[in-house]
Amino acid sequence: MSSPVPHDMRSSESLKFPKNWSSKPRVWDRLMSHVAARRGLAIMAVVATLAGCGESNSNTPATPGTPAAPAAPSMTPDAPKVPAAPAQGDAAKATDGTKKDDADAKGDTIKVGHYASMTGSEATFGQTTEDGVRLALEEINAAGGVRGKKLEVITYDTQSNAQGASSAVTRLITQDKVVALLGEVASTRSIAGGQVAQQLGIPMVSPSSTNPKVTQIGPMIFRVCFIDPFQGTVMAKFSSENLKLTKVAVLYDKSQAYSTGLNDFFQQAFKKLGGTITTVQTYKGGDPDFSAQLTTIRDSGAEAIYIPGYYNEIASIALQARKLGIKSPLMGGDGWESPKLMEIAGESVEGCYYSNHYAPEDERPEVKTFVEKYKAKHKGEVPGALSACGYDAAKILADAMGRAKSLSGKDIAAALAETKDFKGVSGNITIDAQRNANKSAVVLQIKGGKPIFVASVDPL
Amino acid sequence: MELLATRARDYRPPTWLAILRGLLGPTIVVLLAVVLQRYSKSLFADEYRVWDDVLLKVGVNVILAVSLNIVNGYTGQFSIGHAGFMAVGGYTAAFLSYYGSFALWGDTMPHGGFLSCVSEPAEFVGRFADTGDAWFLLVLLAAGLAAALAGVVVGLPSIRLRGDYLAIVTLGFGEIVRVLLDSTEGTLSAEEIPEHSWASRAHYLGGPMGFFGQPFYTTHFWVWLFAGVTILTAYRLKASTFGRAFLAIRENEVAAQSIGVSTTSYKVYAFVISAFFAGIAGALYAHQLGNALAPSELCYQKSFDVIIMVVIGGMGSITGSILGAVLVTALPEWLRQPTHVWHVGLAMILVALAFSRFRVSRTVVLMALLTAALELMRFLSLHYEVNLERYRMILYALSLIAFMLLRPQGFFGVYEAWDAVRFWRLRPRGKTAAVGATP
Numbered sequence: 001m002s003s004p005v006p007h008d009m010r011s012s013e014s015l016k017f018p019k020n021w022s023s024k025p026r027v028w029d030r031l032m033s034h035v036a037a038r039r040g041l042a043i044m045a046v047v048a049t050l051a052g053c054g055e056s057n058s059n060t061p062a063t064p065g066t067p068a069a070p071a072a073p074s075m076t077p078d079a080p081k082v083p084a085a086p087a088q089g090d091a092a093k094a095t096d097g098t099k100k101d102d103a104d105a106k107g108d109t110i111k112v113g114h115y116a117s118m119t120g121s122e123a124t125f126g127q128t129t130e131d132g133v134r135l136a137l138e139e140i141n142a143a144g145g146v147r148g149k150k151l152e153v154i155t156y157d158t159q160s161n162a163q164g165a166s167s168a169v170t171r172l173i174t175q176d177k178v179v180a181l182l183g184e185v186a187s188t189r190s191i192a193g194g195q196v197a198q199q200l201g202i203p204m205v206s207p208s209s210t211n212p213k214v215t216q217i218g219p220m221i222f223r224v225c226f227i228d229p230f231q232g233t234v235m236a237k238f239s240s241e242n243l244k245l246t247k248v249a250v251l252y253d254k255s256q257a258y259s260t261g262l263n264d265f266f267q268q269a270f271k272k273l274g275g276t277i278t279t280v281q282t283y284k285g286g287d288p289d290f291s292a293q294l295t296t297i298r299d300s301g302a303e304a305i306y307i308p309g310y311y312n313e314i315a316s317i318a319l320q321a322r323k324l325g326i327k328s329p330l331m332g333g334d335g336w337e338s339p340k341l342m343e344i345a346g347e348s349v350e351g352c353y354y355s356n357h358y359a360p361e362d363e364r365p366e367v368k369t370f371v372e373k374y375k376a377k378h379k380g381e382v383p384g385a386l387s388a389c390g391y392d393a394a395k396i397l398a399d400a401m402g403r404a405k406s407l408s409g410k411d412i413a414a415a416l417a418e419t420k421d422f423k424g425v426s427g428n429i430t431i432d433a434q435r436n437a438n439k440s441a442v443v444l445q446i447k448g449g450k451p452i453f454v455a456s457v458d459p460l
Numbered sequence: 461m462e463l464l465a466t467r468a469r470d471y472r473p474p475t476w477l478a479i480l481r482g483l484l485g486p487t488i489v490v491l492l493a494v495v496l497q498r499y500s501k502s503l504f505a506d507e508y509r510v511w512d513d514v515l516l517k518v519g520v521n522v523i524l525a526v527s528l529n530i531v532n533g534y535t536g537q538f539s540i541g542h543a544g545f546m547a548v549g550g551y552t553a554a555f556l557s558y559y560g561s562f563a564l565w566g567d568t569m570p571h572g573g574f575l576s577c578v579s580e581p582a583e584f585v586g587r588f589a590d591t592g593d594a595w596f597l598l599v600l601l602a603a604g605l606a607a608a609l610a611g612v613v614v615g616l617p618s619i620r621l622r623g624d625y626l627a628i629v630t631l632g633f634g635e636i637v638r639v640l641l642d643s644t645e646g647t648l649s650a651e652e653i654p655e656h657s658w659a660s661r662a663h664y665l666g667g668p669m670g671f672f673g674q675p676f677y678t679t680h681f682w683v684w685l686f687a688g689v690t691i692l693t694a695y696r697l698k699a700s701t702f703g704r705a706f707l708a709i710r711e712n713e714v715a716a717q718s719i720g721v722s723t724t725s726y727k728v729y730a731f732v733i734s735a736f737f738a739g740i741a742g743a744l745y746a747h748q749l750g751n752a753l754a755p756s757e758l759c760y761q762k763s764f765d766v767i768i769m770v771v772i773g774g775m776g777s778i779t780g781s782i783l784g785a786v787l788v789t790a791l792p793e794w795l796r797q798p799t800h801v802w803h804v805g806l807a808m809i810l811v812a813l814a815f816s817r818f819r820v821s822r823t824v825v826l827m828a829l830l831t832a833a834l835e836l837m838r839f840l841s842l843h844y845e846v847n848l849e850r851y852r853m854i855l856y857a858l859s860l861i862a863f864m865l866l867r868p869q870g871f872f873g874v875y876e877a878w879d880a881v882r883f884w885r886l887r888p889r890g891k892t893a894a895v896g897a898t899p
Binding site: 118119120155156157159161162163164165166167168169170171174175187188189191192193195196199211213254255256257260284 | 509510513514517639642643646667668669670672676749750751752754755756757792793796797849850852853
């Protein structure tokens with residue numbers, strides 16, 4: 001027999017067996033004892049709950065534990081799952097009990113998924129991209145949609161973390177049956193989501209993940225922006241050829257892959273073009289004080305400082321640099337893109353340069369109409385680069401879907417790979433063999449608190 | 461004394477029974493894991509793959525929460541560096557399976573048989589020892605051991621500290637791990653690997669971008685096997701002399717010392733056991749499709765997530781930690797597209813009712829309210845087109861706050877779900893109360 005000592009681990013206090021296991025009787029308990037004088041009441045409540053729920057359950061059989069649908073063939077990377085035929089997709093949708101079922105039953109929409117950081121630390125990234133995607137969607141649908149059907153974009157939030165991204169992608173592909181995906185700005189999350197998309201055979205277009213590793217996942221993953229090596233190279237070329245600089249210092253965020261990547265390629269290209277890097281300093285995202293690094297940079301005699309970081313630190317770096325008497329211009333990448341930078345740093349970032357995906361002042365007709373339409377929709381707000389990239393991604397995807405032989409993952413991917421000289425807002429986009437976009441970058445200068453278009457730098 | 465020893469012998473079960481009973485738990489765990497792996501394909505077909513994915517994430521979080529509970533719940537120490545141990549295990553595992561796969565097979569595809577295949581069951585390739593399954597098992601254990609070693613490293617210097625000071629040390633440990641990983645370089649490609657020795661490859665762990673490219677070995681079998689092992693270990697600890705020393709330290713450290721418990725060594729033991737399982741959880745996390753093994757994902761935010769799981773369920777309760785892990789992982793996912801929850805709510809209400817001997821207690825009311833609130837949210841999102849997806853993190857935070865206000869000791873307090881039976885037996889109804897019962 002078992003040992004007579006009971007195997008319970010009550011704390012000494014509760015050995016007194018109080019009525020409620022947690023604490024001494026309180027007003028609430030006295031109240032409850034009135035209510036629950038009899039056990040029957042509780043049982044009645046349970047029965048009532050059961051009956052009530054039985055009714056409401058009748059029209060929606062879907063619960064995770066009890067699959068109503070028969071087992072479908074499992075998905076493999078070699079044999080990508082063919083996107084559901086309209087009828088099948090609707091059956092799946094119907095189990096969600098959504099109201100829009102009637103519209104979908106006719107099969108007049110094609111679903112595209114968008115996963116973006118709508119909440120969390122990088123919420124602005126997701127929200128501005130979403131604005132661009134929605135604008136493109138309106139245009140496409142106004143022009144008759146794709147293959148005679150309306151396009152529908154389902155957006156899911158990633159909470160600014162990788163697990164959220166892969167959950168969103170899994171849900172979009174398997175539950176909402178999207179035929180293609182748009183998404184993520186941050187490269188780490190694009191990789192997490194892209195791995196799932198590749199595994200399940202659904203093409204994905206990233207609007208603005210610039211790390212080279214993203215498209216290396218596999219043949220289903222594309223992007224419509226340039227990659228980090230190019231952006232670093234662009235700034236090196238610009239500072240050496242346009243600004244005629246020879247001595248540049250570098251200050252980069254060593255905890256951000258984006259920042260280290262840009263730093264590597266800037267240094268490489270700048271040295272190749274005959275310049276010298278006077279000193280290389282690092283910081284970590286969230287640091288409040290940069291005076292040690294900035295003093296070293298000031299004493300190194302650099303003509304300019306390359307800071308490929310994100311806007312929140314750039315603002316404080318710029319303020320502190322001016323305080324230390326550094327007058328040389330600062331230079332950076334598309335991480336600078338935010339109205340917040342000018343708001344916080346103000347005068348300190350006047351005359352600084354950064355490379356970007358597009359410039360709203362560009363005279364090309366695509367850019368003009370895009371900026372006009374965006375302004376009309378968002379109370380005169382000028383669209384940022386992320387909105388432009390989201391817009392281009394959606395447009396290119398719709399274009400590829402229109403050209404594709406069918407709406408299967410493989411065919412859409414094949415059509416995407418053939419994209420050539422697409423007149424996008426962020427430049428003429430050609431998808432190369434590595435599924436990256438081959439296009440030009442722009443360099444902007446901050447003047448009077450506004451980024452002004454300076455030059456367009458072509459791929460090498 | 462002799463009398464006591466004789467009496468103790470009388471109560472001891474025969475050896476064969478003791479062995480059989482000891483084997484019962486592990487057998488159940490292995491069987492459950494095999495069954496889950498075998499049938500998960502049909503169970504989670506098609507649209508239910510979402511929950512397939514969630515179940516894997518829940519499993520990893522169960523391991524994390526139950527193992528953290530050994531330090532935070534059993535021993536009463538406050539560790540907020542659990543993600544650090546997870547990172548140590550995860551990166552050890554990724555290092556071994558990425559560079560090891562190149563050494564063994566020349567590529568990084570999964571070479572698994574039945575146990576570790578994400579999509580399609582591949583046929584066995586020769587003996588078990590030759591497959592990726594065997595390799596992955598070794599990798600998991602190595603990850604656990606590496607994290608356990610880190611547990612010793614953290615445990616030893618911090619034995620003199622308690623409370624907030626210990627919390628700061630563990631937080632510091634987590635941050636050190638993150639910063640070290642941030643300063644590594646991107647992973648080597650197949651062509652670059654031969655140029656680097658094994659020791660120098662440790663410098664190429666992906667850096668801030670994260671470690672990508674390791675094969676996806678994590679399946680229901682591995683996750684729930686180790687979740688079962690963790691739960692079983694925690695359960696056995698709670699009922700053993702060894703584990704009761706932990707509880708004694710939690711209740712009163714001085715009193716524990718006075719009856720001969722070496723508080724310093726037991727605190728280190730707690731850290732080591734907890735870190736071992738956290739390391740395994742990290743390894744499982746690292747090999748799951750769609751996870752990013754990046755320093756930014758395994759920072760203090762992750763540690764706090766695990767603490768939330770333990771606190772919601774009840775510090776010191778195994779079932780509580782499991783429940784917390786399930787809630788914290790599944791709730792945000794559920795809020796994307798709410799489905800019915802009344803059956804889950806009903807189960808919770810029944811458990812709560814069992815605890816209170818079928819009276820309407822505060823917990824019963826709380827559970828009923830929670831279920832009603834969730835059903836209301838579902839109703840609203842369907843019939844008034846409220847986009848819950850957009851507000852779900854607010855709702856999630858609100859429900860955490862409400863829960864902590866109404867039930868600060870967590871769902872189960874220090875008790876377990878199975879204690880309900882004993883409560884029922886020990887507290888007779890009416891006025892013929894047992895030991896010191898309040899009317």
